[in-house]
Amino acid sequence: MAEGHAQSFWSRYVFSTDHKIIGLQYLFTGMFMGLVGAFLAYVFRMQLAFPGESVPLYGVVTPLQYNALVTNHGAIMIFWVAMPILIAGLGNYFIPLMIGCDDMVFPRLNRLSYQIFFLSTVLILASLFVPGGGFGGAWTAYPPLSASAQYNHTPWGAPLWLIAVALEFVAFLLGGINFVTTVMNARAPGMGPMQIPIFVWMVVIASIVFMASVGPLVAGAIMLLFDQLFGTHFYDPKGGGDPILWQHLFWFFGHPEVYVVLLPALGIVAEVITVFSRKKLFAYKTILYTAFATGIISFFVWAHHQFVAGIDPRMAHLFTITTLIISIPIAEMTFAFIATLYGGSIEFRTPMLWALAFIAEFLIGGVTGIFLGANATDIYLHDSYFVVAHFHYTFFPIAVIAGFAALTYWFPKMFGRHMNETLGKIHFWGTIVPFNFVFLPLFVLGAAGEHRRIYSYEHFSQLFTPGLQNLRVLATVALVVMLLFQFVFLYNFIRSLFAGEKAEENPWKANTLEWAAPSPPPHGNFAEMPIVYRGPYEYSVPGRPLDYWPQHVPQ
């Protein structure tokens, strides 16, 4: 470490306080964890399609391992992929750039947030290799299964998992406070609330929703940790506790969490579709207000996860109504995006394909949510693969499709080079088509009564018919195809980092401030700190020779 060169590498890339480096740290950690999560999915899908057979690259899956695979797939994909990529990674990298600033308002707090997140990443990965194996009580961690090693057989895995998740929450609380204060206080002169790009707004609203919803679960996690480690009875009826309490605390966070990751994804889509349809974003204020409405309503829908948990039926009716209501602001936003496309001069570049696919695929996720939000139909569909298919039609568009939209859209800015367009399109179609073949069969399986979290259907003769098993094989084969196509992306990504065509400052001819900085932006971001003169979506303004009008250009 005494070597000067090594020292500068460590302080420049590992212990940096620069928001861009921290953003990339989050981004790359998230992408790596995405590979881990995908591998877990591959293993348990192989087990479901070919029960009991040895899975290539893994081996034979035992029932306990199956539970750990499913649990950690869910937890990793949400907490270690969707959140770090969409919120922390892109938020860190682009919030200061998009509001015309040189860094976050608390750069060292920002670094601390990543360090805590990194620690949580190490812990969650380590929890898979401790005696007894990884935690297998599902990402929802319902007690009593999660509360006692006697039931879950993972004396080390369960507490480690819980501590990792709690640390992840702490990292995102610190990050969220930083994001919100940065956007409130460090905007470029002239940038009023209605000149802030929608993506930035969405990360801010998501951070506030996260902050307001995660607290009770932090308390709940402390209580669960007490139950696990000290043998207290917070969630154990035999000691006066109540397992339903955890469900309330978990879903009071868990449902807003869906919107915490959805809102930034919608923000990405808004940025991409305006640039590639060369048209002003339709109804900026409506989108903003519906995002606020979504955030608020998301606090009143949680018990729709508990319709069959023995809650008061009158309460179930109330939560059915609020759940159906929350589809209104989301639908409104989708309509605003479609209206933005209408009459635009649409360019089908790779990011645009991803953004359009988001709208189409998320629509399926949204519409199937109606069946689950309505208590009458949910009683039948609850805990079936219909639920699995539904939330993958929401989370996959959020984390993967919007994630790729963002990566391909901002790649030239982040790395100063272009990704290959042909490979990008091959990867796009190679992901989207198999994706539908993975999850459409699961809707059918779920409606046919296939229950979740079953290690092997061999013991359920009515679910082990050739017709249903063929659907399982179809889903698994489609998953493998989809995963293989990710190598196209990895190849394209890594090759473009070093050998991609050089990108200029503003290759997409976009308006927002990050495109006023050099590609990639140096330390301090802007050669001259920008001043904002107008909103971010002034495309194709009549009477102007250019079809875009950057926010920082006076005339």
Next chain:
Amino acid sequence: MTHASEFQVPLATRRSATGIPTGRLALWWVLASEIVIFGGLLASYIMFRLHHPHWADEASHTNIWAGGFNTFVLLTSSLFAVLGHQAAEQGDGPKAARFLRLTVLGGLVFLGVKALEWSGEIAHGFTIYRDLFWTFYYAATGLHGLHVLVGMVILALVAQDAARGKNLHRVELIGIYWHFVDAVWIFLFPLFYIAR
């Protein structure tokens, strides 16, 4: 690995589009997130309490006099935090530091009384396992005690700076945090001591 000398203060930290100092703004968000943490714990406690009438008997074993004395101590220490803020506003760092150290002393007395209470209760068999009431009692007062402890450490650090006339704006911030810790106790005291 912190290279304090290499750390250049970014422009971002000096901007204030809202007119509110960034530190205070961030602190309010910290407190907002703390409110929901304690809120979740206390809401769970209250829900259980409504369904467990016998908790009133358990609660009668908490020492209301010790709790009352601690309430007084914490409120007094908050007063010192306010006086420290006033001194800092006037630019009198050493005076602010003296008041902050009195606040730390208040926290110390509070934790001392709390420790005596806990050890007495545990000695009489009111352990964390006795009843869910006591599990909540230890979890809630423990989490609060942790906040007192963290507050004392930060108070001491801020006082050290203030004594040399440095970072006087932080006196106000740690004061606000201390008032919050105080306010949480104002909820815990009636819920675990008075209500029977």
